[in-house]
Amino acid sequence: MSAGAGEAHGRCHCGRVRFVATFPSRFCAHCHCASCRRAHGAAFVTWVGFPSAQVHVTEGAEFLATHESSHETYRRFCRHCGTKLFFESARWPGETHVVLAAFDEPVDRAPSVHAFYAEHADWLPALRDPP
Numbered sequence: 001m002s003a004g005a006g007e008a009h010g011r012c013h014c015g016r017v018r019f020v021a022t023f024p025s026r027f028c029a030h031c032h033c034a035s036c037r038r039a040h041g042a043a044f045v046t047w048v049g050f051p052s053a054q055v056h057v058t059e060g061a062e063f064l065a066t067h068e069s070s071h072e073t074y075r076r077f078c079r080h081c082g083t084k085l086f087f088e089s090a091r092w093p094g095e096t097h098v099v100l101a102a103f104d105e106p107v108d109r110a111p112s113v114h115a116f117y118a119e120h121a122d123w124l125p126a127l128r129d130p131p
């Protein structure tokens, strides 16, 4: 269960879809874009980016559904419980962005960036400047 294991497991809310991601990740960022906000129903979404080859669905792949939220941008979610898990886009080829909140175990870095902060919800309290 430690980050030293070199990987972290995660799952959707209902547990039908389970995955493992192998370190090192590439980044961990809070995304404030309007698309993430609406798709997740949240002020912002915290993503951990991995090379796609390091992210494996270990159970419930048949429950994963895909929504093309913008051109060549795909959000994958559990079609039983609706939990969003993965984001892939032609804009970041070869990368899979995984929702940090879906992990059951620590990942190898803390969030360090506020992405698309210019689009942030105007009802979000002011945040400190990014590190």
Ligand SMILES: [Zn+2]
Pocket (backbone or CB within 6 Å): 012, 013, 014, 015, 016, 017, 078, 079, 080, 081, 082, 083
């Ligand atoms: Zn589920």
Ligand SMILES: [Zn+2]
Pocket (backbone or CB within 6 Å): 031, 032, 033, 034, 035, 036, 037, 116
């Ligand atoms: Zn976003």
